[in-house]
Amino acid sequence: MYDFDYKIVKLIQRYFADDLTPGEEQELREWLAGSHRHQEIFDAIRQGENLEDRERVWKQTNKQQALNHFEKKIGYQRRVIVRRLVKYAAVVMIPLLAVLSWQWLNDEEKVLHEAPVAIQPGRMQATLTLEDGAGIPLNRVGDEGFSISQSGARIRNTMNGIVYTDTINTSGITSFNRLKTPRGGEYNVTLSDGTKVYLNAASDLKYPVVFDKDCREVYLSGEAYFEVAKDSKRPFYVVIDAVKIEVYGTSFNVNTHYNNQVQTVLISGKIGIKGKESGLHEVAPSELVEFTSDGKFIRQEKVNVLPYIAWRDGQFIFENESLEQIMSTLSLWYDVDVFYASEKLKAHKFTGHMKKYENINTILDAISKIMEVNFIIKDKTITVMK
Template structure:
């Protein structure tokens, strides 16, 4: 009985927040007509809503506060609920506080129809200096690939290799994917979606140099005699042994966030900025370096398949979502492009992301192949 009450209550909250699907709406209408117990409980919720104005309250719930709660759950390694669930939970508190109604919404979604997401992602590829292209599998099996100049070993979305070749190769990670690479010196590199890393199979002297476009996290193996240098289109970062994140997604901006150790980042015209752990340097070619403290959970969460966004314009969000999920997001021309939204994206829970948008920004969506239109 309690499970049935939970489901009715959650369906009612979804109706209030505008996230009830067409199939769920048909289910509600059918139950209202043919199930007296369902109708009695639904009518009780309707009466309480009229008294407490729950619908208006639900529209005023702070998305930023909900997102903060989700981040706390992640840092304590509890199961994470998506944004719509936290918003619904806030409405539950209102009803609970009235003393006339109490239900607990579980952290797992109620049984409901799912939308088939046809994500047609491109594979991760290694582009060799001789023009050869090697597709790298992300499955759990261990594979060995013998090349003329190297032996590759792949397993669970990670690549290791052995080679004495010092010519540059390119690891190409497409939209919607991520990948890990261990370089010849033991440096570990995590590559985010839509990222390219140029690197040699073996580092010569005097320095260890790589080139990145996109976003990558480096855990650099210490070597006092051979500095490690990461080049971007606008900057370079020099270290001996440390851990940092570098992001070049935004045109004309390079963001370097230091987690451990110390780095010196340099601009194309000679500007220099030394960073300490917990500090991020944003480099703009027209302004130079601007430093600030950063939230490590937010900056590095992409490595676990999560991306946070705060008061982000829809036009910016669809670019980030297209890259993150490997699908093409399109904003309907009639939708308010200046609208800002707050929430998170989980690479394995696209439906939850779309549902959250529907709740927080009243955005409908339409799927067609590998394209999602927001309207």
């Protein structure tokens, strides 16, 4: 499917008329660099050996029908363009559009069968992978949830997620399970010691089916909120790449999605964090600590914890957050891809509070009104434009 919108059509038309401003030329270059498909379309138009023939075809077509087919082909949805990019006018019906519509009108059957892909907020879904490699798809269920035995532990799927029985491993053999959420998914697990882990979208938690008598250690990729059960004899460790967190009974959030860093925010209790290339950093409640993924210390400071844990309570709270990071968060939760017409748009800042399970159009509309940017939704792709 071609990634066209009316603004790009106008830019290409003005390019061939040698009428682009320096800013418009840069915008066109950025659009071309954004996808190999964009460059292919542009090259095909530039070749234009039979442009005159196609213009003659255009003059013989029904203009409104061509416009309708053009909109369908590019996935144009009036209700999801937060701000109109251009007004409907005769200038849109240009020879360039004639070339494109001539191609698409000759593929009418395919166009008529295309339908927009609905973008839904995330939901409770994950995959539980057992020690033997068997994968079990999960979603929130009631009393009909499965129940299995493994390594002396009992595992049940409930309305509150996966629950393991409270057992201590005395065999000396440790079996590991993995809980993995996709983009657009979340899930909870209660580990065998009573520790509760809330796993956000696109995250992976590896953990022992039963902890041994000396240590409790889990491995995380993505984002999770931990409520660690107190056990003075068995410290709890969370390992993320080259970073290790030591806990004794604490609530905290860990996120590796943020700028490819390890970001930890302590809610209550006390933790210590050690990177591969740094000593132990003790963390107090309401403090944030960041490391690079290879274990280098970045910063430690007091913060308002609410924006970091709001996702667990069904909210998005953005405080002076860049548009790039906001759209990264939304892309994981709504399982969409995001593209920018200009790199400069990524640095725009936004502050807002909205519901996590809200229709994505409502969220984008709120951002658009404040930041003066436009969002175009085509299937499961969001394009951000000025």
